[in-house]
Amino acid sequence: MNMLNEISQKLQQGNAKAVKELVQQAVDEGCEVTAILEEGLMAGMDIVGEKFKNNEIYVPEVLIAARAMNAGTELLKPLLSSSGIKAKGKVVLGTVKGDMHDIGKNLVRMMMEGKGLEVIDLGIDVPSEKFVEVAEKENAQIIACSALLTTTMNEMKKIVDAASEAGIRENVTIMVGGAPVTDNFRESIGADIYKPDAASAADAAVQACQAR
């Protein structure tokens, strides 16, 4: 079996130890870092994401696979930065003010990272101004915000308004998600993208970055 394919397979199985060993072996044998990342690790995570979207696997399997991916990317990080390889885009992510839920938000982060995006995770209970401040400072293409409560989802409108007031609305795609959020709500607050699951959100984020 091709080594990159084997990395992909072991990642899908969630075998972090094997992924780490294979990535090291690939590096030692002179395999290109971008190939290891894109044809091995990210290819494996793509399949995991598709299976998740199709309800063939569930959150725990995704997390186990993501942990295996992290084991591989940790080895590649120093090589990636020295080779000047850039992320596909930059995302500022967080759970809105007043809301402390982070399981879904963390899943989105892992899926986005698995797609080659750089994610700045602001954590939970994040004020609207903070999303905008960091997006502006980091020149991020996307603000992605999560809410799990009907009382806190209205904070998303504040993020849209804050981005407009800061003059960066045209430069940033605003994504919303979380259990009570719908596409109708997204439209009503003037946000750009709503996706019902983490894998779809990651796909949409990549597309949005490529479109800019």
Place this chain on the structure above:
Amino acid sequence: MSINILDAINFQVDTNSLLETFHINAESDVARQLAALAHTASQIGKPKAVYKEAVIEAKGHDYIIVDGIKLTSQILRTNLESTQKIYPYVLTCGRELADWADTLDDMLAAFWADKIMEMALETAVTAFESHLETHYNPGSISNMNPGSLEDWPISQQKKLFSILGDPLNKIGVQLTDSYLMLPLKSLSGVRFHSSIEFVNCQLCSRKNCPNRRVEYHRNAAENYNLKNKK
């Protein structure tokens, strides 16, 4: 009426149930990590409950008054037409587990801990129901939670907490400015006697809800005169 505090609820994590839930091979390394987490959680977990029997002092068009505190909800008021008692409650997985979960950096471990805390909350629910049945024998009961339906908004949490005194001091549950309970795996509401079971879901049209217990009844809102509510 005296307040009941249940703070010695036995909690043991069923590791086999977790492995099954998460589709994990019992012989794998991952299973061993999960078992270790479950073992720790069983040792430190202290789910808790606080509740009381409260007499309804007055009923208005769309409210009731309990202990001098007004709970405003057309649906709650309608559901309480034939009863004079309610059982307000706050249940929690306990701060012990929540604090432990906060120390877990690994996302997979945090996810598992989240499920374990849900199990602890379910244990608190079972203990509460058993205690309620044994000590008050309310007969067939129904349940409502502030925030589950627009008619009884989550802001009413504050009043529910007031009826129970100080749940933070009693069982460690804090109400934030956005009416979120901490620990997150906490549950609040009222139980009441009703000959016909009421379930919030029958008045909620939300699609694809993983927690739906019964079908949405399109015409049920009319039974509660909700169309007349301001």
